[in-house]
Amino acid sequence: MKLLHIDSSPLGQASVSRQLTAAVVQAWQQANPAGEVVYRDVAAVAPAHLDGELLQVAKFGANQDLSPAQQAERALVDSLVGELLAADVVVIGAPMYNFSVPSQLKAYLDRLAQPGRTFRYTESGPQGLAGGRKVVIVSSRGGKYAGTPYEAALDHQEAYLKAFLGFLGLTDVTIVRAEGVAMGPESKAGALEAATTQIGALFLAEAA
Numbered sequence: 001m002k003l004l005h006i007d008s009s010p011l012g013q014a015s016v017s018r019q020l021t022a023a024v025v026q027a028w029q030q031a032n033p034a035g036e037v038v039y040r041d042v043a044a045v046a047p048a049h050l051d052g053e054l055l056q057v058a059k060f061g062a063n064q065d066l067s068p069a070q071q072a073e074r075a076l077v078d079s080l081v082g083e084l085l086a087a088d089v090v091v092i093g094a095p096m097y098n099f100s101v102p103s104q105l106k107a108y109l110d111r112l113a114q115p116g117r118t119f120r121y122t123e124s125g126p127q128g129l130a131g132g133r134k135v136v137i138v139s140s141r142g143g144k145y146a147g148t149p150y151e152a153a154l155d156h157q158e159a160y161l162k163a164f165l166g167f168l169g170l171t172d173v174t175i176v177r178a179e180g181v182a183m184g185p186e187s188k189a190g191a192l193e194a195a196t197t198q199i200g201a202l203f204l205a206e207a208a
């Protein structure tokens with residue numbers, strides 16, 4: 001069994017999502033002592049924004065006469081897609097930034113959408129090719145968005161991630177949520193406690 005662990009918060013020790021992804025991975029390791037963990041910190045080593053040069057490789061599949069930057073992009077895309085497809089479980093630390101995700105995480109996900117490898121278009125529409133693996137999204141956010149329809153309409157973080165992953169065929173998605181972490185110490189402590197309880201139950205069936 002293999003777990004792919006992605007962190008995307010730039011806030012190091014102060015990060016809520018990092019603390020919680022580490023707890024998810026620890027819980028998984030307890031349930032799968034022989035399991036292997038592959039780690040990617042896309043804040044520490046952030047994929048570049050896709051400019052015209054990189055897009056030729058990342059989206060249009062160019063393989064020949066590549067510039068040094070394009071060769072590096074080819075290698076990056078291949079290893080990121082390879083890591084995803086080799087994983088049984090994917091854990092993604094995903095802070096909410098301005099109602100969406102940090103641009104480092106967006107740039108990482110941009111590399112995963114590869115025609116013919118993670119999705120394809122058929123006569124009846126798009127088909128995800130990366131299914132068959134479980135995803136745990138650790139969602140951290142300062143405010144609260146899981147209550148009223150108005151709040152939910154502001155959520156372009158979890159909603160985007162679920163839509164994007166679903167497009168790739170990744171529909172077995174569990175959200176571990178710590179929200180309201182900027183609404184005072186009590187709210188933050190309550191959010192961490194709820195998320196920690198949820199994490200404790202995540203892999204119980206596997207451990208049994």
Ligand SMILES: Cc1cc2nc3c(=O)[nH]c(=O)nc-3n(C[C@H](O)[C@H](O)[C@H](O)COP(=O)(O)O)c2cc1C
Pocket residue numbers: 009010011014015016017018094095096097098099100140141142143144181182
């Ligand atoms: C640049 C930035 C933008 C943010 N935007 C939002 C936002 O739109 N909505 C929200 O509820 N919280 C927002 N927050 C708060 C974060 O979601 C919250 O601090 C969360 O814990 C960040 O994850 P992390 O602790 O893993 O870094 C923002 C924080 C930063 C630094």
